[in-house]
Amino acid sequence: MSLEIILRSGLSTGTILLFAAIGEILTELSGVQNLGVEGMMLLGAMAAFKTSLLTGSPWLGLLAGIAAGGLLSLAHALVTIHFQADQVVSGLSLTFLGTGLALVLGEGLSGQNAPLIPNASIPLLSNIPILGRVFFSDLNVLVFLGYLLIPFSWWYINKTRPGMHLRAVGEKPAAADSLGINVYGVRYLYTFIGGCLAGLAGASISIAISPGWYSNLTTSGQGWIAVALVIFAQWNPLRAALGGYLFGMLRRFMLDLQGPMLIFGLRNPFFYNHNLVFFLQMMPFLLTIIALVWGSASARRQRIGAPGALAVPYIRGERR
Amino acid sequence: MSFSFARFIPYKLHIQKRTDEVSRWLPLATSVGAIVLAFLISALILLLIGGDPIRTFGYFFNAAFGSWGALSDVVVKATPLLLIGLGCGLAFRMRLWNIGAEGQFYIGAFFASLVPLVPLVNMETTPKFVILLIMGLLGMLGGGLYGLIPGWLKAKFQVSEIISTLMLNYVAVFFNNYWIYSKFSDAGFQMTPMFPKSAWLPRLADYARQVKAFSGITLHLGVVFGLVAAVIIWVIITRSRWGYEINLIGDNPQAARYAGIDISRNIILVFMLSGALAGLAGMSEVSGVVHRLQERISTNYGFSGVIVAWLSKLNPFATILVSFLFGALIVAGREIQPSGLYFFIQGMILFLVISSDVLLHYKIELVRAAPEERK
Numbered sequence: 001m002s003l004e005i006i007l008r009s010g011l012s013t014g015t016i017l018l019f020a021a022i023g024e025i026l027t028e029l030s031g032v033q034n035l036g037v038e039g040m041m042l043l044g045a046m047a048a049f050k051t052s053l054l055t056g057s058p059w060l061g062l063l064a065g066i067a068a069g070g071l072l073s074l075a076h077a078l079v080t081i082h083f084q085a086d087q088v089v090s091g092l093s094l095t096f097l098g099t100g101l102a103l104v105l106g107e108g109l110s111g112q113n114a115p116l117i118p119n120a121s122i123p124l125l126s127n128i129p130i131l132g133r134v135f136f137s138d139l140n141v142l143v144f145l146g147y148l149l150i151p152f153s154w155w156y157i158n159k160t161r162p163g164m165h166l167r168a169v170g171e172k173p174a175a176a177d178s179l180g181i182n183v184y185g186v187r188y189l190y191t192f193i194g195g196c197l198a199g200l201a202g203a204s205i206s207i208a209i210s211p212g213w214y215s216n217l218t219t220s221g222q223g224w225i226a227v228a229l230v231i232f233a234q235w236n237p238l239r240a241a242l243g244g245y246l247f248g249m250l251r252r253f254m255l256d257l258q259g260p261m262l263i264f265g266l267r268n269p270f271f272y273n274h275n276l277v278f279f280l281q282m283m284p285f286l287l288t289i290i291a292l293v294w295g296s297a298s299a300r301r302q303r304i305g306a307p308g309a310l311a312v313p314y315i316r317g318e319r320r
Numbered sequence: 321m322s323f324s325f326a327r328f329i330p331y332k333l334h335i336q337k338r339t340d341e342v343s344r345w346l347p348l349a350t351s352v353g354a355i356v357l358a359f360l361i362s363a364l365i366l367l368l369i370g371g372d373p374i375r376t377f378g379y380f381f382n383a384a385f386g387s388w389g390a391l392s393d394v395v396v397k398a399t400p401l402l403l404i405g406l407g408c409g410l411a412f413r414m415r416l417w418n419i420g421a422e423g424q425f426y427i428g429a430f431f432a433s434l435v436p437l438v439p440l441v442n443m444e445t446t447p448k449f450v451i452l453l454i455m456g457l458l459g460m461l462g463g464g465l466y467g468l469i470p471g472w473l474k475a476k477f478q479v480s481e482i483i484s485t486l487m488l489n490y491v492a493v494f495f496n497n498y499w500i501y502s503k504f505s506d507a508g509f510q511m512t513p514m515f516p517k518s519a520w521l522p523r524l525a526d527y528a529r530q531v532k533a534f535s536g537i538t539l540h541l542g543v544v545f546g547l548v549a550a551v552i553i554w555v556i557i558t559r560s561r562w563g564y565e566i567n568l569i570g571d572n573p574q575a576a577r578y579a580g581i582d583i584s585r586n587i588i589l590v591f592m593l594s595g596a597l598a599g600l601a602g603m604s605e606v607s608g609v610v611h612r613l614q615e616r617i618s619t620n621y622g623f624s625g626v627i628v629a630w631l632s633k634l635n636p637f638a639t640i641l642v643s644f645l646f647g648a649l650i651v652a653g654r655e656i657q658p659s660g661l662y663f664f665i666q667g668m669i670l671f672l673v674i675s676s677d678v679l680l681h682y683k684i685e686l687v688r689a690a691p692e693e694r695k
Contacts, residue, residue: 035482075671078675079671079674083674083675083677083678084681085675085677086674090671090674092623092626092627092670093627093671093674095667096623096663096664096666096670097667097668097671098667099660099667100660100662100663100667101365101660101664103663103664104365104369104661104664106660225487227482227483228480228483228487275498275501276498278494278495278497278498278501279494279498281494285487285488285490288487289479289483289484289487292479292480296477296480300478
């Protein structure tokens, strides 16, 4: 068990959560809640893996994964934005649809080896002592993409005009509409982008960070954890990234905890009784709940809430 | 509200809020239409991946309704869906998203299994109905307590119940696994020993000696729990003060608060009852079907129950019908390949039903766009 390995593994697996969570943040900021992240991720993972396998190009696979997540999210957009269906139910059915479609189309993919997105080192940065070795050398290319996405999405949301429009549509759609912002268009766009990022998250599992197709175990609930992360992060990409990385590190730590015979000079219970590992496996999910309790308490203290019009359909000219 | 593709097509979609009364057959028609359409789309997908939809669905139909045995299997599979669908439906009335029936089901099954496994009572001398009664009550207690957690977190800390119930689903499965792999493992296998017969819910097959036709029919008493629960829930929501409070909180929480209704208390109570029903489903499954505790006692009942509740528009009697339909889907689904098709059809049905609801609230017409709009 070494801190460096835990840290690096956290950066890798955290990247998956980071993509999905930032995507969901963008979607929710526009006032659309899409609970179908798990389904979009799984479909993205399948599409990426299958495309990479068939074409031999992991980059085409990556694109296919992104497109698959985005396309699926459009179904949610249509039903919730135009048909004003309940967003929770639509999101859930999206999870079923995505899962089902991924399992049907992914038949026979398990056990195969597809070409993968490679690891890389950043030329100059990786020479920095210690930090360079931990953060910038021999990590998957997508991890670096994640590094870029964090500041970019924060800047985009908070400092640019389209970002301001995005937040306006999520907070007060009627006011945004009267300023000439196309509320429906904005909601469609960010639901789609959220879907693309969920697809990217899925692809980064199957053809990059923990490669392979293991039917619905490929994502194993990470889509839901990403949704929880959004609430914990209070719709802030920086916090979402931090949460994602921490979560990744915890996962690795729990795995490593099973190895040694002694921990701090004490008999390691997880080594001697392997069944106790089930309790370790519960931890990510319990920690998510604890993070939510803590997150919602601190959100209330700082008066940060969900976007004002989250999960509320907008009907032009109708008073609410 | 209107939406225009006028630039590309000389027609536009005109969506207008309905002011007239919707005729009574329309909700039913849209639901049936949605289900039919879901099967058609699934057939299309099958065709695209090189399957034979007609043969597959023929097989599907046969596997579910082809014989008395198959039909009884359908009812057996519908039983947990009915109980879970009723519980979720009750919670949804209050706009509480209990997606945690899967976990409550597992914990209920675990609590009920403690009776024969520990054993809590003498399994030889205690009358069978007492054993089953204790198992049923413990199942409800387990599910209810497990529902209490997200309810309490929601009432006290405003933690999103969608996330907490989902996370607790995973926790429950690992918890269950711990016990079947360790203390209650049957000689190292990943399951507990078979329960003694006194812990089995009576089945029709048990009476095969008296009625020949019953031989091999696995239908068990659990379905009666489901039917009784449907009546009880119906009485609660239409005939009781509590049901009135639940409906009011769901429709207009503001008004409910002004009326002096304790919303936190109701959140917790409804979550517990919802969980208790899922727990009872767990008990009915281990005692009526599996006869032991093991991995995968649920084939996604918790999630299908959510769909069942929504499709039945939260009406307890409609829940009976819809759960029967989904029972058929499960029975047929385990026979057909690819296995994911079953999930897909479920998702598609739900998706189309909620989409079709727009027809109930809005009038949609395709009108020819005026020439000046066609630039």
